[in-house]
Amino acid sequence: MSDLNKDINMAEAPEGHSGAGFFATSFEKVIGLARANSLWPLPFATSCCGIEFMATMGATYDISRFGSERPSFSPRQADILLVMGTIAKKMGPVVKQVYEQMAEPRWVVAVGACATSGGIFDSYSVLQGIDRVVPVDVYVPGCPPRPEQILDGLMRVQDLAKNESLRRRNSPEYQALLASYNIK
Amino acid sequence: MTESLFFFFASLTLLCAIMVVISKNPVYSVIFLILTFFTISAHYILLNAQFLAAVNIIVYAGAIMVLFLFVLMFINTGKNVEGTIKRNVLAKIAGTVAGGLLFTVVVAALKDVTLGHPDPATYNSQVGMVENLGKVLFTKYMLPFQLVAVLFLVSMVGAVMIGKRETGEQNF
Amino acid sequence: MELTNENVLGKLIAQFGEENIFDAYDPDGIMTLTTTRENIIALIQYLYDDKDLQVQFLTTMAGIHFPDHKGRELCMMYQLHSLRHNYRLRIKVFVPAEDPVLPTLTNIYAAANWMEREAYDFYGFIFTGHPNLIRILNIEEMEYHPMLKQYPLEDQTREDKIDTYFGR
Amino acid sequence: MATDNKTADTDQLQEFRDNRDLKLQDKKNENLTTLNLGPTHPATHGIFQNILQMDGEVIMDAVPTIGYIHRAFEKIAERRPFYQITPLTDRMNYCSSPINNMGYHMTVEKLLGIEIPKRAQYIRVIMMELARISDHLICNSILGVDSGAFTGFLYVMQEREHIYDIYEEVCGARLTTNMGRIGGMERDLSPKALHLIGEFLKRFPKVWAEFEKMLTRNRIFIDRTVGVGAITAERALSYGFTGPNLRATGVDYDVRVMNPYSSYGDFEFEIPVGAKGDTYDRYLVRNEEVWQSLKIIEQAYKNLPEGSYHADAPHYYLPPKQEVYTSMEALIYHFKIVMGEIDAPKGEVYHSVEGGNGELGFYLVSDGGRTPYRLHFRRPCFIYYQAYTEMIVGGQLADAILTLSSLNVIAGELDA
Amino acid sequence: MDSVLLIYKGIYILVIFGISLLIATYSTYFERKIAAFIQDRVGPNRAGPMGLLQPLADAGKLFFKEEFIPAKANKMLFILGPGIAMLVAAMSSAVIPFGDTLILGETSFDLIAIDVNIGILYIFGVVSLGVYGLMIGGWASNNKFSLLGAIRAASQNISYELAMGLSLIAVLMLSGSLSLKVIAEQQTGFNWNIWYQPLGFLIFLICAFAETNRTPFDLPESEAELIGGYHTEYSSMKLGMYLFAEYINIFVVSAVMSTLYFGAYNFPFMENLRNAFDDPVLGNNVVTIIGVAVMFAKIFAFIFFFMWVRWTLPRFRYDQLMKLGWNILIPLAILNILLTGGGILLYEYFTNG
Amino acid sequence: MELLSNRSKNVAQKEMTLSERMYLPAIAQGLGITIKHFFKKKATINYPEETRQRSDVWRGLHVLKRDENGAERCTACGLCAVACPAEAITMTAGERKKGEEHLYREEKYAVTYEVNMLRCIFCGLCEEACPKAAIFLQDDKLAPARYEREEFIYGKDRLVEPLKTTETK
Incomplete structure (x- = not known):
């Protein structure tokens, strides 16, 4: 058990005014923190990067340390859409559909060269990056990325989640973004 | 207090029972039927028959209605059942006649009824409890009880026979 | 019978005649011969049924496009394998591009079903008698057969592409 | 257009x-x-x-x-110089990319007529068998996951990490290895790699035995898999099955034995065969193949010959870097090879290797240009996935899922 | 009932409700930690020390996630589903004796919310309703995977309830009472029912797994087949309530198992301990408090067992599950009843002559 | 079907024994294995704080090397761009002017040199193709995840290794 108590950067307590028995902080921060530490991924794993995601879930890298080990294959329950692997044009609409089915707040991580930009598959059948279909929040390069890089991407999303307004969904910028992708 | 509770539950029972009949969605009907069973169980409790109340819930609400719902879900997948029942004139007449007959029977049955009041001297509040029920069932009503058991056995065997789908010749 | 390229070829020519089995050669240890589309099914059926040969395994099918060969632009390659004798052979059929019609092999090999669909998808081969000849890998709406040499490989929608220094 | x-x-x-x-x-x-x-x-x-x-x-x-990740490998291969196709083959069956890499290299070597030295062949055998192990690891443990037993999956995943460590030491990548070059390996096995392989051989049997103990004779698992997704040998052959899925039906067809390549003739191993061709038999065959692969690796590791790790083929194999910096001749060869201006002969070859899923064939037509004129992959997954319908009809939904995972259909290979 | 007791009962019920919620919340954490440990991982460790705030993070996230009602769903029933599941799960802990009586001053307090004399039937009745939550939710989602999950849940729960009830009858024959309190009291010291009813316990245990939809019986929500089964379409706190209900059910079933077979709050040598104190009131209270701790220890042990099994075994197939229930467990349970009856007769024959 | 070779080994399923039929022994065995792991040392590496040892030949982030005098080695021959299967490398060449000898080793140098890290598949072919030992894939750096697509075009500012100060030598 001793090796469990090594130095780990825990989620920092949000900044607040602490006094004797008094701790106030912005409510948004707390919820942001909660969201950041409970990001349930929807692994949209089509190819090689999906295999590396398995390694990320495995004991050596253990994505559960970030509270993300419960893969929700149902888009309704997922918080981040991890698109891993080549998305062909045939698959593009499916990705969009999955994204539409997700409940807010939702984030999209494009993992690996294929999902981010098509990679070596500059061919007639492959979508050159999923940001043509859904808005992408974090890009993870690599083909496939090492699990460290996937975790990096996850931590980037955590940063996003921590600093995001609860009402992001209602903001005009966000609506405009969705509209630009033709998502209702 | 008991009396007001009784009236409360009685009216609730009636309301739920009516809703069973008039709900358009069969799933709602089933749910109201379950609620009806609950209120009836409440009546049992008012009568201090806790065993009956619990068994009523376990058997009817917990098992039989689950099966009802089960079947409804299978049938009702995506299809609209409402239109399937044709309400033509004949049906309306038949309904009126049947309802009228039922009403007559109820009135006739209730006309001469006298409400009995328990005699406080001989009243045993434990009469609805498990032990007493068991004793009565296994002594006074031994024969009917066993007959019912056999009946259930037969019906179970029958259900298994019907339910069993086997290729080859049928043996019944 | 020990199967060698010579005696198999001899057997086939004896059965089908010189005019239907031609251009036999051996590029990599696997005998390659050419036949016509009228004979292809009979040939494969014969190879399948013959007691001595027992060529009963369809390894793969591949289309090839030779835009420069006039009148025989499209080639279908069938590679067969006799597991019993560990003997492989390759059969080619050439058809013109404007008439890429071949009989289906699905009645002999179940494996041919998707291979033929793939060949249809990639090259536009029409297999008569195929139970369900629709595209398999690409989207149904696609209007061309992408493996034909005249079509470009690149995805035209790519935006970040800058001409590489030496070009390709 | x-x-x-x-x-x-x-x-x-x-x-x-x-x-x-x-x-x-x-x-x-x-x-x-x-x-x-x-x-x-x-x-x-x-x-x-x-x-x-x-x-x-x-x-x-x-x-x-199918076709949801169709990536047009065959079309891309027509536009890439020979040596640039290796990264493509990586991504076909990504669970066992070294096999794909080396199968492709052997095909091109066959076309170019290069004979590679014994040591390089043995290194290839070790890498290919490691790849086979990692492929079967994934398949069988995913079978466990889909039947609800998640834990065994993570146990063997740790072992896969060790296989990846070896890959990393040999080629510098974990999954898409781009391992080996036309004409040999890109570098010799380092002492650390040898050490890692030795360690792996020592540790892995225990883990695998434990995994087998968790599932193989567990009645819940047996009930779930016996008779599920069964296919007869005749149908399997008609569908073009190869590899473990064919062997589970009782046909002992294995390319490594029938057409030995890369010195497979030197090694003692057996071909496990099943009888019924159901999910459980496929599971057992894969399990046994892992043991056989271990046996092969052990033999190759013990008898690793001395010598060069690449063929002496200056026209096709990149000269050592040090020479490129100093010698003009090497620099010219270097430029020619990188620009793809190698003198590939005209011709056509077919070469097949026993991939993780069966006979992985490469049909290469060359017109003498810098790229293949046509490169067709015989992808085992594509060929046998069409039998899936036949295998699941009449079964239950849960059976269909187990059948799918026991077939080990790799999407990259299926859709190409 | 005098007012002190009434207030006491109110507080007690609130406390028990709170405890079951707390345990359910932290069960999610322990599930993740135990899974991680079994799988050689460390599990959540970033939310709070050792990840202890993980459940709060999950809850916070779920609360503020978008509520989603599918367009074609039956809205009312869709909302009703998780509500029923949660309500029913929370109701069932009312009749479980978590401890013996505590004597404070003049009054003695029973550590049980309601001591009805049909306690075990009450639990049965309530648990049998739990399936409505799943069925209604699954049906109302208007999703075929959900529907399949709901149907599986219904048939599974009904089938295993039978075997569960039958296995219980043997215990009831021994105790002669339906009250959980009486059953608990009879198992003083080390005189636990498990020694007399090993087979019955085994059957009950298996059925408990089935009733709580845990692996190897987690067919209604089996991820590999049905994505999420009945809760596929649920997001936000409605999903949270389903998950909560599952863990509360585990808690309750563990408590029932400890009460029925493992002597509830009884522990070996408790009488010796009680007699070691001069003051009987103090002795009673000490034993009671230790008893409560023992009870919870047993419950936690069972919860651990549930999780341990989940991360070890593959799951059954639908028809195999039915076969196991109807062809094996029910005959075994009937056999167990016969054996127990015979045993009781023999015992009486030898003791009473 | 009769066998094709004499090297087959039948592994087909055996009948279940009585104890296997009873479920419980195998379940107990499985539980035993998992509980053994429960108390085992954990294999997890706490990633952001600890990093896993990577091999020396790991193909990580690119770097454009300088020679021992601090001059850039790249001569913009373009072999890497040709060798790249993902077409991720672009460059423009320029003539070295007088007085820039300490900056560029050869007479030609890369005015711009961009690697699109999103497209890059880290196959190492550019490193292999380079005749001047200029581009390397470092084993100790990984391309990090970022928010914007534009940030992944690595120009010379991020690729060329920083000048070593003489003091550290």
Whole structure:
């Protein structure tokens, strides 16, 4: 058990005014923190990067340390859409559909060269990056990325989640973004 | 207090029972039927028959209605059942006649009824409890009880026979 | 019978005649011969049924496009394998591009079903008698057969592409 | 034209699906429910779609759709110089990319007529067998996951990490290895790599025995898999099955034995065969193959010959870097090879290796240019996935999922 | 009932409700930690020390996630589903004796919310309703995977309830009472029912797994087949309530198992301990408090067992599950009743002559 | 079907024994294995704080090397761009002017040199193709995840290794 108590950067307590028995902080921060530490991924794993995601879930890298080990294959329950692997044009609409089915707040991580930009598959059948279909929040390069890089991407999303307004969904910028992708 | 509770539950029972009949969605009907069973169980409790109340819930609400719902879900997948029942004139007449007959029977049955009041001297509040029920069932009503058991056995065997789908010749 | 390229070829020519089995050669240890589309099914059926040969395994099918060969632009390659004798052979059929019609092999090999669909998808081969000849890998709406040499490989929608220094 | 092939939007997709549903319609029965399994269903690994006609939980008919990650390998291969195709083959069966890499290299070597030294062949054998182990590891442990036992999967995943460590030491990548070059390996086995292989040989049998203990004789697992997705040897051969899936039906066809390549003739090993061709037999065959692979690695590791790790073929194999910096001749060869100006002869070759899933064949037609004129991959997954419908009809939904994972259909290989 | 007791009962019920919620919340954490440990991982460790705030993070996230009601769903039933599941799960802990009586001053307090004399039937009745939550939710989602999950849940729960009830009858024959309190009291010291009813316990245990939809019986929500089964379409706190209900059910079933077979709050040598104190009131209270701790220890042990099994075994197939229930467990349970009856007769024959 | 070779080994399923039929022994065995792991040392590496040892030949982030005098080695021959299967490398060449000898080793140098890290598949072919030992894939750096697509075009500012100060030598 001793090796469990090594130095780990825990989620920092949000900044607040602490006094004797008094701790106030912005409510948004707390919820942001909660969201950041409970990001349930929807692994949209089509190819090689999906295999590396398995390694990320495995004991050596253990994505559960970030509270993300419960893969929700149902888009309704997922918080981040991890698109891993080549998305062909045939698959593009499916990705969009999955994204539409997700409940807010939702984030999209494009993992690996294929999902981010098509990679070596500059061919007639492959979508050159999923940001043509859904808005992408974090890009993870690599083909496939090492699990460290996937975790990096996850931590980037955590940063996003921590600093995001609860009402992001209602903001005009966000609506405009969705509209630009033709998502209702 | 008991009396007001009784009236409360009685009216609730009636309301739920009516809703069973008039709900358009069969799933709602089933749910109201379950609620009806609950209120009836409440009546049992008012009568201090806790065993009956619990068994009523376990058997009817917990098992039989689950099966009802089960079947409804299978049938009702995506299809609209409402239109399937044709309400033509004949049906309306038949309904009126049947309802009228039922009403007559109820009135006739209730006309001469006298409400009995328990005699406080001989009243045993434990009469609805498990032990007493068991004793009565296994002594006074031994024969009917066993007959019912056999009946259930037969019906179970029958259900298994019907339910069993086997290729080859049928043996019944 | 020990199967060698010579005696198999001899057997086939004896059965089908010189005019239907031609251009036999051996590029990599696997005998390659050419036949016509009228004979292809009979040939494969014969190879399948013959007691001595027992060529009963369809390894793969591949289309090839030779835009420069006039009148025989499209080639279908069938590679067969006799597991019993560990003997492989390759059969080619050439058809013109404007008439890429071949009989289906699905009645002999179940494996041919998707291979033929793939060949249809990639090259536009029409297999008569195929139970369900629709595209398999690409989207149904696609209007061309992408493996034909005249079509470009690149995805035209790519935006970040800058001409590489030496070009390709 | 190509520009018209833009992304279909959702409506088009829907229309496409409707059309396909219409095709289903003639088989449609009022009492059946249609269930769309995939492509984002957890057990379909994100790519396969099956439209099932179900009677309760029993599958009456299925229409598979593939091509959700069609990447046009064969078209790309026609535009790339020979040495640049290796990264493509990596991504075909990504669970065992070294086998693909080396199968491709052997094909090109066959075309160019290069004989590679014994040591390079042995290194290749070690890497290919490691790849086979990692492929079978994934398949069998995913079978466990899909039947609900998640833990065994993570136990063997740790071992896979160790295999990746070896890859990393040999080629510098974990999954898409780009390992080896036309004419040999890109570098010799380092002492650390040798050490890692030795360690692996010592540790892995225990882990694998433990994994087998958790599942193999557990009645729940046996009940779930015996008789599920069974196929007879005749049908399997007609469908073109190869590899473990064919061997599970009782046919002992193995390319390594029938057409030995890369010194496989030197090693003692057996071909495990099953009898019924059901999911359990496939599982057992794969399990046993892992043991056989271990045996092969052990032999190759013990008898690793001395010598060069690449062929002496200056026209095709890059000269050592130090020479490139100093010698003019080496620099010219270097430029020629990198620019793809090697003198590939005209001709056509077919070469097949025993991939993780069966006979992985490469049919290469060369017109003497810098790129292959046509490179066709015989992808075992593509060939046998079409039997899936036949294997699941009559079974239950849960059976269909186990059958899929026991077939080990790798999407990259399926759709190419 | 005098007012002190009434207030006491009110507080007690609130406390028990709170405890079951707390345990359910932290069960999710322990599930993740135990899974991680079994799988050689460390599990959540970033939210709070050792990840202890993980459940709060999950809850916070779920609360503020978008509520989603599918367009074609039956809205009312869709909302009703998780509500029923949660309500029913929370109701069932009312009749479980978590401890013996505590004597404070003049009054003695029973550590049980309601001591009805049909306690075990009450639990049965309530648990049998739990399936409605799943069925209604699954049906209302208007999703075929959900529907399949709901149907599986219904048939599974009904089938295993039978075997569960039958296995219980043997215990009731031994105790002669339906009250959990009486059953608990009879198992003083080390005189636990498990020694007389090993087979019955085994059957009950298996059925408990089935009733709580845990692996190897987690067919209604089996991820690999049905994505999420009945809760596929649920997001936000409605999903949270389903998950909560599952863990509360585990808690309750563990408590029932400890009460029925493992002597509830009884522990070996408790009488010796009680007699070691001069003051009987103090002795009673000490034993009671230790008893409460023992009870919870047993419950936690069972919860651990549930999780341990989940991360070890593959799951059954639908028909195999039915076969196991109807062809094996029910005959075994009937056999167990016969054996127990015979045993009781023999015992009486030898003791009473 | 009769066997094709004499090297087959039948592994087909055996009948279940009585104890296997009873479920419980195998379940107990499985539980035993998992509980053994429960108390085992954990294999997890706490990633952001600890990093896993990577091999020396790991193909990580690119770097454009300088020679021992601090001059850039790249001569913009373009071999890497040709060798790249993902077409991720672009460059423009320029003539070295007088007085820039300490900056560029050869007479030609890369005015711009961009690697699109999103497209890059880290196959190492560019490193292999380079005749001047200029581009390397470092084993100790990984391309990090970022928010914007534009940030992944690595120009010379991020690729060229920083000048070593003489003091550290």
